[in-house]
Amino acid sequence: MTELDFQPFDCDNHYYEAIDAFTRHLDPAHGPRCVQWAEIGKRKYHVVGGKISRAVTNATFDPIAMPGAMYEYFRGNPNGRQPWEFLVDREAIRPEYRDRDARVATIEGFGLSAVWLFPTLGMLYEELLKHDPGAVALTFTAFNRWVLEDWGFNYKNKIFAAPYISLADPDWACTELEWALANDARTIVMRTAAPITQDGQFSPFDTKFDPFWARVNESGITVVVHAGDSGYSTNGYAEDNFSSSFNGGFRPSIKGFGIERAAGDFIITSVFDKLFTRFPNIRMASVENGSGFLQDVQKKLSSTHHKMPGYFQEHPVETLRRNWWINPFWEDDVEEVAQLMGADRVLFGSDWPHIEALPSPLEGISDYKLFSPQDQKRILFDNVTSLNARRPV
Numbered sequence: 002m003t004e005l006d007f008q009p010f011d012c013d014n015h016y017y018e019a020i021d022a023f024t025r026h027l028d029p030a031h032g033p034r035c036v037q038w039a040e041i042g043k044r045k046y047h048v049v050g051g052k053i054s055r056a057v058t059n060a061t062f063d064p065i066a067m068p069g070a071m072y073e074y075f076r077g078n079p080n081g082r083q084p085w086e087f088l089v090d091r092e093a094i095r096p097e098y099r100d101r102d103a104r105v106a107t108i109e110g111f112g113l114s115a116v117w118l119f120p121t122l123g124m125l126y127e128e129l130l131k132h133d134p135g136a137v138a139l140t141f142t143a144f145n146r147w148v149l150e151d152w153g154f155n156y157k158n159k160i161f162a163a164p165y166i167s168l169a170d171p172d173w174a175c176t177e178l179e180w181a182l183a184n185d186a187r188t189i190v191m192r193t194a195a196p197i198t199q200d201g202q203f204s205p206f207d208t209k210f211d212p213f214w215a216r217v218n219e220s221g222i223t224v225v226v227h228a229g230d231s232g233y234s235t236n237g238y239a240e241d242n243f244s245s246s247f248n249g250g251f252r253p254s255i256k257g258f259g260i261e262r263a264a265g266d267f268i269i270t271s272v273f274d275k276l277f278t279r280f281p282n283i284r285m286a287s288v289e290n291g292s293g294f295l296q297d298v299q300k301k302l303s304s305t306h307h308k309m310p311g312y313f314q315e316h317p318v319e320t321l322r323r324n325w326w327i328n329p330f331w332e333d334d335v336e337e338v339a340q341l342m343g344a345d346r347v348l349f350g351s352d353w354p355h356i357e358a359l360p361s362p363l364e365g366i367s368d369y370k371l372f373s374p375q376d377q378k379r380i381l382f383d384n385v386t387s388l389n390a391r392r393p394v
Contacts, residue, residue: 164189265294
């Protein structure tokens with residue numbers, strides 16, 4: 002596995018947003034409704050929808066913890082260190098976290114062919130704005146123009162950044178999708194949540210959103226649902242704000258399971274609501290949501306199929322396996338995911354440079370040694386390469 006005859010394509014890389022990522026293209030008049038900066042004590046915080054966000058400790062990302070700082074923790078913490086000990090060391094922000102040419106050099110140095118690139122803060126702020134669909138549209142219109150300007154949706158065939166799209170405003174979503182397609186976007190990214198529109202909250206696969214999904218289907222662009230703040234409630238068992246996952250001395254909390262719960266519900270509902278019956282050309286990828294939910298999802302789909310004969314045109318697990326691709330956490334059992342979905346539906350991703358990431362993207366390459374050479378190449382390169390090319394009807 003140390004001598005591959007190809008360079009892997011990493012489906013999960015991140016940038017750390019520039020200081021003006023949310024404001025550069027935002028009319029300042031909309032700042033109080035969308036995103037502003039505030040200084041409190043010696044720290045700067047984003048004010049999102051008029052409320053201070055403490056979703057991350059330092060929203061300027063300078064200084065920042067090293068990539069993969071918690072690698073040993075997620076490998077089972079063999080030395081029994083306290084979780085906070087992994088985050089003591091900080092360094093000045095690296096150029097490759099914010100500069101695309103520096104990132105290209107880093108990608109090449111890692112031995113990767115290309116990366117999908119996703120937001121850090123951008124995956125957290127829709128939840129804070131969800132009761133104002135207009136503010137969601139304003140914020141992410143501005144944010145996506147920054148993404149295009151600083152990173153590009155296809156930069157040198159190495160960096161493929163994704164614009165963020167919400168269904169909170171269905172008309173805006175359609176317009177933003179057309180803009181993304183016109184600018185060579187290969188993926189779009191959204192959170193695993195039921196959007197709140199001006200008419201109320203709906204399943205993302207409700208027929209009211211069909212104009213959007215019809216255009217996704219026609220264009221053949223891949224939709225990525227990425228880990229973020231889904232708004233999932235613990236119903237009182239823990240604090241529900243996103244930052245609570247990192248507070249309280251790292252006590253165990255069911256809040257840590259919210260990402261996988263949200264992904265599992267999103268995926269099941271896409272099948273229950275017959276999205277792929279209406280639009281069979283849609284390809285969806287779950288990235289950085291883990292895979293622990295997968296076996297239970299398939300059991301629930303099978304159980305529902307047996308209880309409701311005639312509802313599905315085919316076995317719903319087959320629909321899942323045809324229209325969904327899964328990127329497990331790097332510490333998950335990749336073989337189990339391949340058994341459940343097929344090796345042609347598994348995606349390799351490192352989460353670099355986040356603290357939960359692999360210290361370098363190919364650090365965990367030995368996890369794939371038990372796969373055949375053909376399946377190794379599918380998981381590490383072919384599958385995401387295929388998804389990265391539009392497949393229009």
